[in-house]
Amino acid sequence: MSLMLLFVVMGAVALAAAMGLLLARNAVYAALFLVLNMLALAVLFLSLGAPFLAMVQITVYAGAVMVLFLFVVMLLGAEVLPEEGGPIAWQKPLAFVLGGILIGSLSWLIFVEATGMGRILPPPADYASPQELAMHLFQRYLLPFEVTSVLLLVAMLGALVMVQVERRRRAREAESQGS
Amino acid sequence: MVPTSFYVFLAALLFTIGAVTVLVRRNTLIIYMGIELMLNAANLAFVAFARQFGDVAGQLFVFFVITVAAAEVAVGLALIVTIFHTKHSVDIDAISDLKG
Numbered sequence: 001m002s003l004m005l006l007f008v009v010m011g012a013v014a015l016a017a018a019m020g021l022l023l024a025r026n027a028v029y030a031a032l033f034l035v036l037n038m039l040a041l042a043v044l045f046l047s048l049g050a051p052f053l054a055m056v057q058i059t060v061y062a063g064a065v066m067v068l069f070l071f072v073v074m075l076l077g078a079e080v081l082p083e084e085g086g087p088i089a090w091q092k093p094l095a096f097v098l099g100g101i102l103i104g105s106l107s108w109l110i111f112v113e114a115t116g117m118g119r120i121l122p123p124p125a126d127y128a129s130p131q132e133l134a135m136h137l138f139q140r141y142l143l144p145f146e147v148t149s150v151l152l153l154v155a156m157l158g159a160l161v162m163v164q165v166e167r168r169r170r171a172r173e174a175e176s177q178g179s
Numbered sequence: 180m181v182p183t184s185f186y187v188f189l190a191a192l193l194f195t196i197g198a199v200t201v202l203v204r205r206n207t208l209i210i211y212m213g214i215e216l217m218l219n220a221a222n223l224a225f226v227a228f229a230r231q232f233g234d235v236a237g238q239l240f241v242f243f244v245i246t247v248a249a250a251e252v253a254v255g256l257a258l259i260v261t262i263f264h265t266k267h268s269v270d271i272d273a274i275s276d277l278k279g
Binding site: 001003004007011014015018019021022024027030031034037038041044045048049050052053056057060061064065068069072073075076078086087091092095096098099102103106107110111114117118119120121123128132133136137140141144148151152154155156158159162163165166170 | 180181182183184185186187188189191192193194195196197198199200202203204205206207208209211212213215216219222223226227229230231235236238239241242243245246247248249250251252253254256257258259260261263264269272275
């Protein structure tokens with residue numbers, strides 16, 4: 001009963017925040033709506049017996065990734081953009097129609113076709129503790145773990161290279177203007 | 180006691196809203212946020228199934244998805260900033276030719 005109440009309340013908050021992201025004119029508001037959505041999802045993770053993931057979601061996703069988004073939004077001054085009139089006039093209605101088809105087919109799949117789904121009960125106390133996650137992560141899923149660390153290194157290098165290219169281009173521009 | 184299909188349906192709704200955000204909005208940063216919303220929806224479905232089948236591997240998938248999403252956001256935002264230096268706009272319709 002309490003799990004259902006928690007799910008309904010947090011689900012409503014997550015959906016409202018997602019609609020806020022879709023409809024917000026200001027990019028800062030949209031980013032903050034997304035942060036609210038991630039926090040609601042973190043509470044849902046807690047209710048699904050994933051306390052470690054809930055904390056990782058709050059710390060990394062809502063706390064670092066979204067802050068990076070907000071930095072870039074404010075750095076570029078990209079808060080408000082005139083959203084009226086793209087080059088293709090029928091793009092927005094078609095997008096809504098396709099979204100309706102998507103959610104329609106997904107609901108049919110989930111509620112009519114898929115029969116193997118049971119019920120979620122409140123998790124036992126030591127379900128998916130960090131120790132258990134670590135045992136799986138470092139034994140069975142060691143290769144994806146190492147590959148992910150290489151991926152993070154490559155991403156960091158990529159971002160740095162792009163800054164270098166930009167810096168060199170701007171130095172060349174300044175030279176050609178000065179001379 | 181909540182049926183698993185409710186959690187998966189919420190994930191499907193969030194995914195659809197994220198997909199419509201990518202299609203409808205013109206601000207590149209908001210499009211990128213729609214992509215992140217889709218990733219979060221998939222994470223929710225993963226965790227719901229991990230709880231139902233008692234397999235922790237679902238939660239490990241979410242761990243990897245969050246990590247890869249963080250790397251992707253770093254690179255993607257660097258790209259957006261670089262494009263902004265040339266186009267001076269975050270309008271996605273301004274990036275309509277292959278040059279620059």
